Amino acid sequence: MQLGAIFLDNAVVNIEFPAADQEVLPGVQWGSIDAFPSPAYWAYQVYARRIIGTKINYKLGSTLKEEVGACLLGGHGIPANVGVAAFKKMKALGVFGEVPPHEDTLHVWLSEPLQIAGKDVRYRFAKQKAKYLAAALDKLQNDAPPSDSGKSLRDWLLAIPGIGYKTASWAVRNWLDADDVAILDIHILRAGLIGGFFDTKLTVERDYLVLEQQFISFSQALGVRASELDALIWLEMMSSPKSVHGILESLTLSPTERKKSFVPRRTKQRHTDANQTTLLI
Structure with a gap:
């Protein structure tokens, strides 16, 4: 022992x-x-x-839109502080409100330099992430996501372009505090x-x-x-x-x-x- x-x-x-x-x-x-x-x-x-x-408090957003957006904007070669900064900027611009911005608008906003520790930092993959974020916001605006289990919500999120198992599991774990998925x-x-x-x-x-x-x-x-x-x-x-x-x-x-x-x-x-x-x- x-x-x-x-x-x-x-x-x-x-x-x-x-x-x-x-x-x-x-x-x-x-x-x-x-x-x-x-x-x-x-x-x-x-x-x-x-x-x-x-x-550890791992939740990033106060709504499912925000949580999915935060996870989409992070990961996949994007440093954590850059992903968080991009999410906070999008939130401040009202991206996760009732009327989602057009993909082109998201691209413009994501292409603008981020202020991190007093320095201008470029967000990578701005065009690609704008496309994915627009699709995610559209689905979350118009469809009702399941909430009975982590896996059911993850399967629902996997239908969104640009969201794979890791990103979907990340959003689900954060939002539902789910134990039936893992972020690998x-x-x-x-x-x-x-x-x-x-x-x-x-x-x-x-x-x-x-x-x-x-x-x-x-x-x-x-x-x-x-x-x-x-x-x-x-x-x-x-x-x-x-x-x-x-x-x-x-x-x-x-x-x-x-x-x-x-x-x-x-x-x-x-x-x-x-x-x-x-x-x-």
Whole structure:
């Protein structure tokens, strides 16, 4: 058994986890709760955020139109800060109101420089994204989207040009807080490769739904919500590029060499929150 302690002012919350050598899934060990990025590490971080009250707020819009628009304007080679800036500009211009602008108008607005940290930044793929955004707004304006499950809304969104599984899943997870879909971007895929919960023979282009089910099964085995886990893994993997690349490089070594080369990164080194955890192993 492993024991994690979370300190909240004068209170201490203890959480028990299986031993590091126990399997969370067939062939996948829990690992140590202070070894980034082991399965136990992810489970511990989700529980710690819940208790401390620092759950990741991943919703971007206040309406489904805004949420779909925000996700369409981000991803696919567009830096997060650029996508958010473009979304905020479109929102300020009234793009997500009752009367959607014409595609040509959207193209003009998206072609204008964005102000980010005092600098002019060009938004990539302005013409293409204007076309996709116009189609999305038209469908959302004229059709009634389902809301009974994440997958049903995702299937509905997939009919919109320019929206694939990742973008649709992103919008659905954000809007419905859905746990029956997963956003399989490069950060989640790397975590699955390192953690061993993804089949390395599968690709997101051909096998999105199979990989998605593997991720959902992994979250269920950890006892956490898929939506929370997805957001947490994305944030931590994105924030730790050097650690991630070092671990990925170690995967090309033999098992003996890999064991010698991998040194778990301590959790207490990864957080600046004064209320964050102290670990008892």
